[in-house]
Amino acid sequence: MGPGESGGPAGRADGRGAGVGAAHRGQSAPRRAQHQGGRPPLSRNVARRGDAPHQPSVPAEPRDGGRQGSESRSVGEAQAGIQREIAVGSSSVESDQRVSSTGSGRSIDLRGDGVVHALDGIKVVDLAINYAGPTSATYLVDQGADVIKVERRIVGDTSRRAGNTPFLKLNSYAFMAINRGKRSITLDITKTAGQEIVRDLIRGADVLVENFRPGVMERLGIGYDTLSNVNPRLVYGSLTAFGAKGPYADKAGFDRLAQGLAGAMYRKDTEGRPLPNGIWVSDWGAPMLMAFGIMAALFARERTGRGQRVESSLMQAAMAMQFSQLTVVEDNPTPPREENPAGYNSYRCSDGVYLNIGVYMPHQFSNLCRALDLPHLAADPRITDPLRRHELDAEVNTIITALLETQPSQAWLDVLVEADVPCAPIVDRAQVPYEEQVLANEMMVTVDHPVVGRTHIVGTPVRLSETPSVPLRPAPTLGEHTDEILGELGYARERIADLREAEVI
Structure with a gap:
């Protein structure tokens, strides 16, 4: 971690990103074309x-x-x-x-x-x-x-x-x-x-x-x-x-x-x-x-x-x-539990690219289960039971991990996007300045x-x-x-x- 403030001797305060393509459900889409001749140009502004x-x-x-x-x-x-x-x-x-x-x-x-x-x-x-x-x-x-x-x-x-x-x-x-x-x-x-x-x-x-x-x-x-x-x-x-x-x-x-x-x-x-x-x-x-x-x-x-x-x-x-993590309720009889919802994690695909899946709401969990052909879990009552949700999370995360390792990232992105499941690839920091989403919103700009x-x-x-x-x-x-x-x-x-x-x- 880098240094911050209020210091000093004088007393001063002192993975690649897989695009969401149009491949058919369950089939591996071609990986996004690599830019020729090095990295692609950034904003011309x-x-x-x-x-x-x-x-x-x-x-x-x-x-x-x-x-x-x-x-x-x-x-x-x-x-x-x-x-x-x-x-x-x-x-x-x-x-x-x-x-x-x-x-x-x-x-x-x-x-x-x-x-x-x-x-x-x-x-x-x-x-x-x-x-x-x-x-x-x-x-x-x-x-x-x-x-x-x-x-x-x-x-x-x-x-x-x-x-x-x-x-x-x-x-x-x-x-x-x-x-x-x-x-x-x-x-x-x-x-x-x-x-x-x-x-x-x-x-x-x-x-x-x-x-x-x-x-x-x-x-x-x-x-x-x-x-x-x-x-x-x-x-x-x-x-x-x-x-x-x-x-x-x-x-x-x-x-x-x-x-x-x-x-x-x-x-x-x-x-x-x-x-x-x-x-x-x-x-x-x-x-x-x-x-x-x-x-x-x-x-x-x-x-x-x-x-x-x-x-x-x-x-x-x-x-x-x-x-939320630092909030204390003194009289709460139920000890706080660190949440790790099923489907709210990162998963490795067969091509080595990791995907983040952000399933947090019950209906999103159901969409994920149907997209992964797990209909028996889509309506599991534990999804809305705060006292038993952690049991379901542990079971489902193991299943999702195994499933996503069977196909490339682009194939899974197409499946999940079609099912309206929140997801995105995990991108190496060095690649972020050249991501299409970054460039489209001018999140990076160029100066001389x-x-x-x-x-x-x-x-x-x-x-x-x-x-x-x-x-x-x-x-x-x-x-x-x-x-x-x-x-x-x-x-x-x-x-x-x-x-x-x-x-x-």
Whole structure:
């Protein structure tokens, strides 16, 4: 399992897929044709540098040594006013107009790409490192937010170095996947001048995301109380390993540790050693919770006018993935039993391909039995008897296992699909990006990275019909937008040069 958040020495929070063909019942269908000349092409929706260019806010005139004064009107307030004018009922915008009428309201095209996006005008400061924290901001950038990723000088975010090679040049697979579309500024936030730049960013921001250990941000002078005074409309997202309270609150933590403490590592190998899940449950689950919390806080801000703190943790994510399993009914006389319904399992076919069968409802069980020519089991009364269902499950699973080993996967897929039995092949991870179902729904998209070239990444996982997500752009190179971002804050070139000489940026 990979590392997660709230760690670091500085105390940072820190099978092939068989297609469903048209073969006759009970006969083996030809396996899906293999693509010639290597893997098949992915989506041609390629985003390149320069596509849908970012439209920066108008920078203030430099003053007071080249830095924008705090008395200027909050950009967040101006953006909020614009957001309230966005018409919900239409996303039609003339491509050559910044503002166009849409019936009773107005649609605002802040990016200048001819489309209204849900989070146009929202600015996010991403101070998080590693995986879960930065991915929280990824969900926001996908929907149109301007996300400024703050990175350490020289070395950048820790996720840049995970799996890094001379070819990748600090553009690791993970970093490119979860930082697409962001802008990068290098900044030493342990220095006073760096902390002042953070406060300048916050004056015009809507959201901040961080995953330091509790207390670190406060010691740096950029904690919630300080920054909410700088910008009362700020939504402050704080992600920790184990939660902000309790005996583990100030401990470093990563995905595996959070899984273990949350009871998610309940499976054991043949030697009795606890096994983690095959995916990073905490690292990839926590960002969904955080992004949801941030959106809820932004919605509440429209009514209250104020931002607030949003908290979650890696451990909370692992807990949330076990809603039913962790429920305790103290007075229940029947001990809970881990369910393993008949026909809800994976089965090996004669060609070596495994199929998942997802029979869960009684009528689906009956359909499965008839499809496998087991009519005597289709109406077995134990299927609806919770006290005896486990007996039937044990009997039927043995029969299904033996039956499916007699024919190839495609033949069984045709039989089961015809009988309306939920089923699908188990696909090797390396093959997933090339699956027809994946390509049809743009679950993978292609971007052209300026350093490593053509790269395939997971696409935006949420679709909105009226305010679509933005075309995905490559992740930034280290510090690519430092001067641009400081210029937007009103910093003069001379001041930027001084900050670079002082190793602040």
